[in-house]
Amino acid sequence: LEAEAAAQADTHPSATKNRRSSWSLTRITDISASWLLAGAAAFLILGMAAVVLFLARPGVRTFSFVSPANFLAGRTWSPASNFFGAAPLWVGSLATSVLATAVAAPVGVISAVFIVEIGPPPIVRLLRSAVELFASIPSVVYGFLGLTLLVPALQRRPGDTGLGILPAGLVLAIMALPTIVTVSADALAAQPRARREAALALGATRWQSTWGVLVPAATPGIVAGVIFGFARAMGETMAVQMVIGNAAVMPRGITTPAATLSSEIVMEMANTIPGTPQNDVLFALALLLLVGSAVLIAIARRVARRAGGANA
């Protein structure tokens, strides 16, 4: 919205004045240049359409051999023997993301409060760069760490694999943390100064003004940040695939091997031939993932926009 308002401001009068001048060579290059730039912008639409098209074609083909209801609710995932029930996978995706968010959200929101309200500037700067760095560590590196540190630590009894939803959720918690911290810190920082000062002037302690006034006022933004973090966790692939154990069964606990939508795509892609039902169904999984994350992002955007409206 902000960007659009700014774009409106950008069409300044000098442009229209130029348009009236005569058709010279420079004028023609000027116009073709603007078409070229519009073409570059159109490239994004093309890319978006291409992604949807190329996923939808094999994805939709899936439903010629399995009904959407059986695909979503079926509890047996065994494509090799033509059982295409994806429930174990999306349950796995949801379970890992819920666990990750449950760990990351409190830590993230408290860190955001520290950044905006409490920390002295040098430490806040340090924390901000730490969060940036967390965000830029490659997902395979997180997976490698999980596999070599977390998984052995979880092997309590002989026979334990240590793999499963628990290590996946913990690794994802670290990966979702930067999103939650950044978005919630922005929401807190957007609170008008007057609101905080009013609370303090009424005799509130910093604790009361922070948790009684500022955090509630910033709640929509914080919720949006948490949903973004959740979506990030759900779309994550490689780190999860490395620590979850890749057993596509209904999860019975958080310490037994399981699988997610994305991890199963990685596992099966190499073993299947394009054009076969076994391969097509993976595109249906990707579509499910795409739709799920699009819905989450849309909800988060709506919540965040409401927050923006309330502050204005």
Added chain:
Amino acid sequence: VDRIGTGLTWVIASAVLVLLVAILTILLKRGLPQISWHFLTARPSELEAGGGVGPEIWNTLYLLVVSTAVTAPIGIAAGLYLARYARPGRFTSIVRFSAETLSTLPTIVYGLFGFALFVVTLRWGMSRLGGALTLSLLNLPLMLRLSEESLRRVPHELEEASLALGATRLQTVLRVVLPSAVPGLVTALILTAGRVFGESAPLLFTAGTTVAHRSPFGFQPFASGETLAVHLWYVNSEGLVPDAHAVAAGSAAVLILVVLIFNLIANAFAGSVARRLGGGRRGPT
């Protein structure tokens, strides 16, 4: 309660810092001893110990250059369009919607898209070019957003002064707007390029998990091109080498070092942008 609450936020904040330091220390402590000239240049080995990651590093750089060469011009041009040309309307809002949607897609979705387009439809097989183009599309929304932001920060007065002097729109854009936004654009370039190093999910089924056997350090765009991040995954999950752990630790350390370097450079550039805008003395001429 005030004290306890404040104390709690301090504890959490320092825990986050400690966690990061711990992660970096562990990665570097395990990985640095593995890094040698041999490790960085030798070919990987399938079965015996002692393989290197030379071709993987070469492929990563190859993909970095090719994908950036595609992303940067399109991203900057589209950013310029949205920042300086676009009027609100259906076209602009569809462009924005597409960019936002593309930027939130899970990376594995890009992997399947690249596979369906480059490997299946165009029959390229696993190829460096397919991987690079998949990454280009993945990076495009970020490049667009960052370059639009930095172009918007160029003050309007500069542009109007140039137009008032009789310059055409294109001259103004090329000689005034773009040059003043250079530091921001370079930061955008570094940030998007940095992502190429870490990506693996979009590359598994497009650039592949093997290196070109005949000339692993060549330029052929249609040879398979496993990158360092993909290799780190591969040796951990499917690799058969006895020293998989050492190779993985070394690769992880190289990746982390690259990430640190890219972050430092990007921060330095972002800092120079801030100084430039804050100082205002060194106006672009």
